[in-house]
Amino acid sequence: MEVFETRLPGIGIRYEFTSSTNDHLGVLVRRDGRRDLVLYDHDDPDSCSFSLELNAEESAVLVEMLGGSKVTERVGDLRHEVEGLSIEWVTMPATGGLTGRTIGDGGIRSATGASVVAVIRGATSVPGPGPEFLFETGDVALVTGSVEGVHAAARLLAG
């Protein structure tokens, strides 16, 4: 599948692709963390017939529901099975935190004891990212560990 990327000066980046059902979809990634989900019009393909603005939290939830179904199921299982294990989803900010840096840069495991077990980026998920994994804005990292460790790691990640 081909995803097109367009820079919007002063606003952010727009991604678009055509689905197998021939719908043209786009996501506007704004620098302030907001996301716009748009559907292009069939008659006037340059304009949007549908547009939905989401804040950072809402888009993280939507990503969770859409993309990482396997990860989500597993998280559900873990929650039931293990006591004292904390799990948190962390959305990478537009700037700051570890955005633009790698897992190794942050030294998350050595500093907090918690670890990043998966990262969801757009519609794809990266299970078990290595220390060389580079965070981008909007990535959703799944962190597990002790309650305190996960909190510390979340602060490291999101800045």
Add this chain to the structure above:
Amino acid sequence: MFGTTLLAAGTSGAVLIELGAVLLVLAVLGRLAARAELPSIPLYLVAGLLLGEGSAIPLDASTEFIRIGADLGVVMLLLLLGLEYQPEELTAGLRANWKAGLVDLVSSFTPGYLAGVIMGWSQPAAVLLGGITYISSSGIIAKLLGELERLGNRETPVILSILVIEDIVMAVFLPLTGVLLVGASPLEGALSIAVALLVVAIAFVIALKWSSPLSRVLHSRSPELLLLTVLGLTLLVAGLAEEVQVSAAVGAFLLGVMLSGQIAERGRELLLPIRDVFGGLFFVFFGLQVDPGTLAPALLPALVLALVTGATKAGTGWWAAKQAGIGVPGRKRVAASLIPRGEFSIVIAGIGMAAGVEPDLGPTAASYVLTLAIVGSLAMRFVHGRGRGSKRSATAASGS
């Protein structure tokens, strides 16, 4: 008699009363504008016209504060514009769309310049009028694009990239006019222009190369310290730029471009309210300097100029959109979206008025911007509404 003693110039009570009244007038007009779905800039100008010299309710005690506030307003307007951009966006925009930018410059600067020459204005005044008709209002346009939910549209990058180029051109244009206005000898003039352009070029290079380390050094987690750092640095840079004929506005813009990342993000949030207050005062101050009585004779040339340069902008937009492979409805939207003029035309006119180049410049610019700010926003909504309407009927037809 009682009125004059109560509002004697210089007493701080009188200054506060007048300022409070001005800000409240702006607040009321802003609400009216929002209700009428119009941009607030033209109404702020009207507020200035109503409160100024030769008008019904002249301001007196607070004009000195408003004058300084207006200077701050220009600096804040341009700083916030610069903060919107990352340095790479400027170079990428320039590289990809320089053709559209050139067409835009030639087609919308020339009518203003020629009109100035025809009206018998001096060269600097005519050049300024060209600048006024050239530069679109990115404030009005960006706000409307957001409101009309058109940021995701495929023609929108065409609009944004033309606006980016206009902002870059302005960073070169303002220092040039600054030198023109000083009226130095050809040799001195050439030297000042060289110095001014060199400063601008160096600032761009710094912005491109050392933007992120600079931003990291200046950043602070405390909002208070961050605000003081950015505001202090901005005023310092703007003042120094003004001293070397680069103009305070351009200094602030370039500093804004240099700052990126977290400091730009947080700085924008913190400075937005300050810009709104002083930016408002800037439009009021411009209106204050224009005697409403001089508007009537300036109206006809301003309207003709609005008609011509509204058309050239629309033509540029249509052409640029076509080059980018945008369909006919999208071309119409781009054409309408470049028409609004606003804050930057007033900034250019304000520079001319401060230098006293041409008494008709102020009234002409005021009527011109009033016209195109309103007509341009209405055009954007009208083209949009029509597109939406046909779409809705199309879905209805396919549904039945």
